[in-house]
Amino acid sequence: MSATAISRGFVRRPVHEVAKYATDPHFTLPLIEGFGRFEYLHDLPERGHQEWDVFLTVGTLHFGGGVDVDLTRERHLIWRSLRGTRHTFDLSVEPVNDGTLITMEMTLFVSGQIMAKLAERAGRGIMQRHLDAAVEGLRHHLEWEVS
Amino acid sequence: MSTEPRPKTGKSRLLKAPTADLNGRDPAFIRSMLPRLWLVASVYFRSEVNGFEKVPDEPVMFVGNHSGGAGVPDTFVFMLAYNTYMTVEGRPLYSLGHEIVTSLPLIGTFARKMGVVHAAPESAATVFNEGGSVLVYPGGDVEALRPWKDRHRIVFNNRKGFLRIAHANGVKIVPVVATGGHDTFFVLNDGRKTAKRFGFDKLLRVKSLPISFSIPWGFLPGDLPHVPLPAKIRIQVMDPIDLAERFGDEPDWDEAYDYVTSVMQSGLSTLAAKTVLPILG
Numbered sequence: 001m002s003a004t005a006i007s008r009g010f011v012r013r014p015v016h017e018v019a020k021y022a023t024d025p026h027f028t029l030p031l032i033e034g035f036g037r038f039e040y041l042h043d044l045p046e047r048g049h050q051e052w053d054v055f056l057t058v059g060t061l062h063f064g065g066g067v068d069v070d071l072t073r074e075r076h077l078i079w080r081s082l083r084g085t086r087h088t089f090d091l092s093v094e095p096v097n098d099g100t101l102i103t104m105e106m107t108l109f110v111s112g113q114i115m116a117k118l119a120e121r122a123g124r125g126i127m128q129r130h131l132d133a134a135v136e137g138l139r140h141h142l143e144w145e146v147s
Numbered sequence: 148m149s150t151e152p153r154p155k156t157g158k159s160r161l162l163k164a165p166t167a168d169l170n171g172r173d174p175a176f177i178r179s180m181l182p183r184l185w186l187v188a189s190v191y192f193r194s195e196v197n198g199f200e201k202v203p204d205e206p207v208m209f210v211g212n213h214s215g216g217a218g219v220p221d222t223f224v225f226m227l228a229y230n231t232y233m234t235v236e237g238r239p240l241y242s243l244g245h246e247i248v249t250s251l252p253l254i255g256t257f258a259r260k261m262g263v264v265h266a267a268p269e270s271a272a273t274v275f276n277e278g279g280s281v282l283v284y285p286g287g288d289v290e291a292l293r294p295w296k297d298r299h300r301i302v303f304n305n306r307k308g309f310l311r312i313a314h315a316n317g318v319k320i321v322p323v324v325a326t327g328g329h330d331t332f333f334v335l336n337d338g339r340k341t342a343k344r345f346g347f348d349k350l351l352r353v354k355s356l357p358i359s360f361s362i363p364w365g366f367l368p369g370d371l372p373h374v375p376l377p378a379k380i381r382i383q384v385m386d387p388i389d390l391a392e393r394f395g396d397e398p399d400w401d402e403a404y405d406y407v408t409s410v411m412q413s414g415l416s417t418l419a420a421k422t423v424l425p426i427l428g
Contacts, residue, residue: 033417034417034420059421059423122424125422125424125425126422126423129299129422132299132419133413133417133419133420135416137413137416137417139413140409140410140412143409144406144409
């Protein structure tokens, strides 16, 4: 059983400028307050892949774990879980008019039936609010704090 | 009989509010209300207020996002937190309010004693000159009655007057974002066209007449004082913004507006991310 949340935001900067920053986890993750814990661990054997620890702080829970960050796709920041909460994440940027559209998508995988359904509903809302905050934080930083 | 011209009280044709009277604020009354407010804020709304350490020791303009319709529960939580952090005898806080709030019998008297004054540039200048701080909600009724789906959005409706007032008076803006207030009742739609069709915008200076659901009224056009649902309220005071320092002596007001609303939107979304379940917390 899975739940997906998607958030989008328009940034008033050209796509090549946004992509340079937004797809770099060293730049993006510190800007997202909800990601209370994150740490680069090491490069993975597969070229362009890095292992990070990334956790969202959700009340009494720490949602996340070890992830495989894939930096090979242009204009994307993608990861999938290796340990901990099973999930995937995809940040993409694309040109729109004279700016850039940032899209963040997160999918959570939950085991079970009835309780899983409830957890999935709650989880989707939690992920949505965190992604909305991440998009707004990234948008503000790119529009106003980066020269 | 005074020959002084009567100060402008806004564009409303039906309501004539008293002029700004700082003497309306009653510290003894505020002190007596604080325990009651604390009980409601702590037990009913399970409130959290953070960030007062960011407020500089000088008159400032607190700029908040307005929620909760006629109830405005987060305003009372903020006033409780402010008056206990700064103390009742410390720098006084005056809230600039709509003519409706300051004119009504009973409610108006209560509001004025708590430090609500009629919203006008002259009121703010008077407060700053007296060493007080001001709380404003640029979004006003449009924001307070925004649809529930937009509860985590800043909706200032392109109103820039607060920027001009802060800049003209040389005070910093301190953004204050709050969540939970708009979970205390439900607004189903926008309602701006309805307000315009019935002339409420000109008669009462009310720009929004949406359909809401509240206790005990059920479904209602607009809003009336109601029993708020016990939603968890969170408030975050953010870093001050010095408009003169950032935008100079003659700011581009569109740019300044975009910046302040961007800061607040980012802060509001971040605060909203702390919500685990709507209403419950």
